[in-house]
Amino acid sequence: MHMSPHTVDFLRSSGHDAVRVNEVLSARATDEEIIDWAAQESRTILTQDLDFSALIALSGKAIPSVISLRLSSSRVDYVNALLEKVLPGLEQDVLEGVIIAVEDRRIRRRDLPIA
Numbered sequence: 659m660h661m662s663p664h665t666v667d668f669l670r671s672s673g674h675d676a677v678r679v680n681e682v683l684s685a686r687a688t689d690e691e692i693i694d695w696a697a698q699e700s701r702t703i704l705t706q707d708l709d710f711s712a713l714i715a716l717s718g719k720a721i722p723s724v725i726s727l728r729l730s731s732s733r734v735d736y737v738n739a740l741l742e743k744v745l746p747g748l749e750q751d752v753l754e755g756v757i758i759a760v761e762d763r764r765i766r767r768r769d770l771p772i773a
Contacts, residue, residue, distance in 0.1 A: 660706045661737075668738045669704075674745070677701075689713055696722035702752045706732060711757045715772045723752040723770070728761045 661678065669676035679685075679692055687695075689709050696703050702723045703710050711726045725748065727737065744760055751758060755770035 661704060662734045664734045665737055665741070668734075669741065672742065672745075676704075693717075693722060711759070714770065715757060715768070718771045720755040720770045723754075723756050723758070725752065725758045725760060728759055730762050 663678060666676050666678045679687060683691060683695055689707075690713065692703065693710065693713060695701070697719070700721075702725060704725045704727070706727045706729075708726060708728075710724050714722070714724055727740075729737065729740065731737075740760065740762075744765060748758055748765075751767060757768045757770060757772070759766040
């Protein structure tokens, strides 16, 4: 829900199987419902909301993976350009179960589950 529909469209046009939460769940879905859906559907959560990383880390679960954007700008063109640059290098990681923080100048990675 925290990603622009334009970013979802950009991801789709780049060949990613992206969905926006409100396309599959209620707009009032809780973070836990979103996490459960993502795990059941083998999806990765791409978000600008820091709660998802914390909830999954505390849960002890190995899925779903989370890519958390911690950027200085949430402008769609900036987000899309950065995603175009970094996503190809993250594809294998998200298959293994990780929390990834993408910042303007670095990427941090933690394997799941977090002990």
